[in-house]
Amino acid sequence: MQVDLFDFALPPERIALRPAVPRDAARLLHVDRSGMADRVVAELPSLLRVGDMLVFNDTRVIPAQLDGRRGEARVGVTLHKREGPRRWQAFVRNARRLRDGDVVAFDADVSARVATRHTDGSLSLDFLGEEPVELLLERAGRMPLPPYIAGKRTPDARDADDYQTMFAAQPGAVAAPTAALHFTPALMAALDAAGIAHRTLTLHVGAGTFLPVKAEDTDDHAMHAEWGRLDPATAAELNAVRAGGGRVIAVGTTSLRLIESAADEDGTIRPFEGDTAIFITPGYRFRGIDGLLTNFHLPRSTLFMLVSALMGLDVMKAAYAHAIENGYRFYSYGDASLLLP
Template identity: 45%
Template sequence: MRLSDYDYQLPEELIAQEPLVNRDQSRLMVVHKDNHNFEHKHFKDIINYLQPGDVLVLNDTKVIPARIFGTRIATGAKIEVLLLRQLTNNRWETLVKPGKKARVGDILDFGQGQMQGKILDHTDVGGRIIEFSFREPFVQVLERIGTMPLPPYIKKPLADQQRYQTVYARQEGSAAAPTAGLHFTPELLAEIRSRGVITVNVLLHVGLGTFRPVQVEDITQHHMHEEYYEVTPEAAEKINTARERGGRIIAVGTTSVRCLETSANQAGQVLAGSGLTDIFIYPGYRFKVVEGLITNFHLPKSTLLMLVSALAGREKILAAYQEAVRQRYRFFSFGDAMLII
């Protein structure tokens, strides 16, 4: 399977630069796995495609202000650090710019003395392991000195930082938002539940694995970066019970898919647990538990585009993307949504 098979042409003006005023007013393309019809709706209409007994699986990770700017104490040179994954209480896996000047042993200063970091080691993806020291709780310091790590294709500053969080975000630790969930409002979720649809929270902290570009032409040679996931016993029980009763498992976002498929056994039972996952889902993968997906429109040649192609078929997904371009849908993190059922 070739990387070039997952390319498509996207006019730059279709890359959404800011969220809509109302979360649930985004457009919604409905893609049916059993036919080639595409329906064009608004996100609030999603309620008409959900049935009593279905399960919506939400990733309740919360984005932290993961981008911090500092200086190398020895030289005063400026440096930028992106927090990817917490290893211990004060050690993090990070990406550093400029990377060539970030040497093991360097001491970094952030927020004019509010926090320091020592570079301990390199990682296998060109990052750095940094040990931080701080006088106040780490999250409090980050709130003051960090910024929301918006993707590089978003050029416009975000006026309201909470618009890069889902309304159900709870557990801090992500370097990026699970953007499919950005379309939900508390009112829409309440209405969905009132119709007998079950909502279940799982956790996958979004890190480098989700947005790292594929750099090999043979996609089977791509290795995903590990990300932390967690499924509680309560969540596993709700999902398994619903499946036994004939309910569909519909994941909200590709991160929820990866969490569920990691935790499921070959019989399709979701097992409670936590750990690191590097699961890479691309066409040919046999889904064990996920039957439907709510997702955004993804970057060309990305692992996310490969995942949705595995669920609905590459040709159908690329045709849907061509249709979305013709219909002037908004793409990527703050863009419109797709429902695959």
């Protein structure tokens, strides 16, 4: 499909720079086959059914952005995907100044050696020393806010909490699974009381989620792989929910992409551990999920293509036009939509 089919005009003032307070006070656009309605996230228990199950991504965002030097050259590093105990693939600003074997010095006596240059322009870096890389990043790194937020204000101490979900447990993401940012302990208690269960999986979100689609046709766009795990017990529970007439509702496109990666053609969800580069566009037949709670996405992005595949391009263009006209807030810290095809 032509990528420009997924374009739309978004006024810059619609981009949220801070999350709603409290988190579940964010607005929620409810879209199903009967139309759309303006709600708030705290109303979610009344919009789902007894026996439904929400699936959250329990990845934890790491301080994945670093500023460094190689001689007189300044370089900016955004870690993307872990490749080994001390090796990370990274997108590097000013990468043309680096060669294989060069050592980049970061703050707090942290350094890394260039190991490999990839065809997409990214580099693999080996962090030096004996300390665990996680400790090095805590010293030298900072929270990797999306460019559409960091370009408008300076990241600060609030973001260390604001950009983590209440489910964050498994370190490794360089971007938050932002749909889950709307959930609070009070909301989870209300969902439990309403008979709506929840489970978690892990998908370590990479920096590739921010990259624009530069191809003119979706067939020519290559997705970056991300590592995920869906354990056998969770897979069995998701299958049991659907067998019993309940719905599996993914919270966030990351949860959806992993479930779909784990699902067979007949809809059976299998345990999964490894990389996925699944790219979902209109025409895709969903196998493992029955709905999605997600934020509002960028024009021409793979995520807007995904929601258009779920609900139909015309439906999503109408929903986004309604959201823009009615003051919904977009992107990572913005409002949400509940999509039930």
